[in-house]
Amino acid sequence: MNRQKPPKGIEWTRIRQADGTELPGYTWNPTGGCFHGCTWRMPDGSITECYAKTIAERFTSGYPHGFEHHYWRPHALDAPKKVKQAAGIFVGSMADLFGHWVPEEQIRQVLDVMEQAHWHTFQTLSKFPIRLPQFNPFPKNVWVGVSLPAGHLMSATGGARALNAYLRHMKEVKATVRFMSIEPLWFDVAPVFEEWLKQEGELPFEWAIIGAASNGSRVFQPKTEWTLSLLELLENRDVPVFFKGNMDRGIWTNWREEFPIISNGLHH
Template sequence: MAEQTAIEWTDATWNPVTGCDKISPGCLRCYAERFSERFRGVPGHPFEHGFDLRLRPERLDQPLKWKAPRRIFVNSMSDLFHKGVPDEFVGRVFDVMEQASHHVFQVLTKRSSRMATFTRRRYGEAIPPANVWLGVSVEDGLRKGRIAHLRRTAAAVRFLSVEPLIGPMGEIDLSNIDWVIVGGESGPGHRPMLPEWVDEVQEQCAEQSVAFFFKQWGGIRPKANGRLLKGREWNEFPGERNEIAA
């Protein structure tokens, strides 16, 4: 069975890599690190080594065993394009995603430049697989350079995870971007997300005809303050925009 998840925009998670390290302010209160470090030193536990980067080759074939189609978030507990993950191993992950074409794979990274370079080298002038969605995390307007890298990425579907949104994004060029997810931070010491920051992103998605998904307001727990924005839930996916006026 796939690892179960409460993440609203996916059905399951697959972690052929675990562990990571911080590279920007959005990483400060990483939920994956907080979870993993609880088990550091527990013999035999999957996170016996805490949040240290670990390749998990024994997990590579998991999606091939899952017969029912589903959306799969790749490396919810890591970053596939971390510098410590060899290109050869990244390639093996892509091999599985391409082979398991009955699933949709959602890959998210903050190492956007490496993703762009890897995919352009892998696919060249070929059409990238339709079931592999590639995205970048962008937590505020200072990190928009990752969006430019995403536009250079060879992908059938490109998306942004604006989570945790910890500052205003400002004007966003969403050309060649198919989907935007927004969410607030959760957990101890969570940083607030102002409504006007969310409105600014949602309205630009509407203006530029980009699917918009509002995940959560955040709080001490992820679902503490609900998911309603402007009196409704926003659950749009690429190719499934609801034409409702902002």
């Protein structure tokens, strides 16, 4: 487990609790590698690929078969149990734990560890939400997240369709907290949520992370009107919002680093 400060961009794993104290944040990768091949087209026309892939290709000793390969690291399974102080732990910063290529037995082993290490709060993030409901109900200390579909080969219409499908799967998830990582905010997502609300009445997530797009050191802010309409919609539904560090503090003077209020029941 990585007990350094969480990598830049994963600040949201340092969870602030109701009493104002902040948990230390770690990343944990009992699996590695990913086949989703996400890429994004930047507003300047350049294409950027997944940050984890870039890192894996730099540190090849941990990824000898490249990033598009499944690595199972059973020796890492016990790591959270060795950390006695409660922490926020992002599971799979270099993987998609729920990717279609990951054997179910391995996912269940990882979930078992999360349940056993009940003093921690684990956060997972997937781009394959169709698989999530089969692991219901998730342990109470696990927050289950889905990221906005990636958008290089997709039009905004395709992105909206994919997002709607993601929401349908999220609706079936039974977890203490379900969350959406809307990063980068590369198309106007508020109308998709509005349409969903008209039909379903409530959003299938209790926390949202919003971020800008970046390609190396270049950062591209989402259109202000997209962010504003999304914030308004989430505010009206009492969904707390966490801004990633690449959002522009000059524009967003009302900076948001909110966390969900934890209730005892599971959302579904």
